[in-house]
Amino acid sequence: MNYKEQKIQLMLLNGVKIQLTKTNLFSFLNSCQTIGIEPDNFEKMMHIVKDHIIDGTNDHSSPFELKQSILFVRTLKIFLNNLKG
Numbered sequence: 001m002n003y004k005e006q007k008i009q010l011m012l013l014n015g016v017k018i019q020l021t022k023t024n025l026f027s028f029l030n031s032c033q034t035i036g037i038e039p040d041n042f043e044k045m046m047h048i049v050k051d052h053i054i055d056g057t058n059d060h061s062s063p064f065e066l067k068q069s070i071l072f073v074r075t076l077k078i079f080l081n082n083l084k085g
Contacts, residue, residue: 018083028079035071045072 008020029039037045049069052061 016084020083024079024082027082028075031075031078032072035068035075037068037072045069049073 005021005023010018010020012018032039032042045068048061048065049072052066052069053073
């Protein structure tokens with residue numbers, strides 16, 4: 001028997017269609033956990049990314065914190081690119 005994963009298709013306001021699968025979501029969440037970011041910390045991580053990358057503030061951060069921020073943005077980019085239908 002062939003397994004076909006169910007896809008959730010959404011249409012954005014601009015007409016772009018995206019597809020979300022459980023595999024994409026699990027992969028994203030597992031990748032985040034691998035770099036030490038839990039789903040409960042996503043909002044905090046977005047603020048850290050904004051402070052580090054956009055505002056150029058928070059100069060007292062460790063190299064690990066900066067690396068973690070960049071890895072989170074990269075993981076999010078991969079996840080969002082996988083949503084394209």
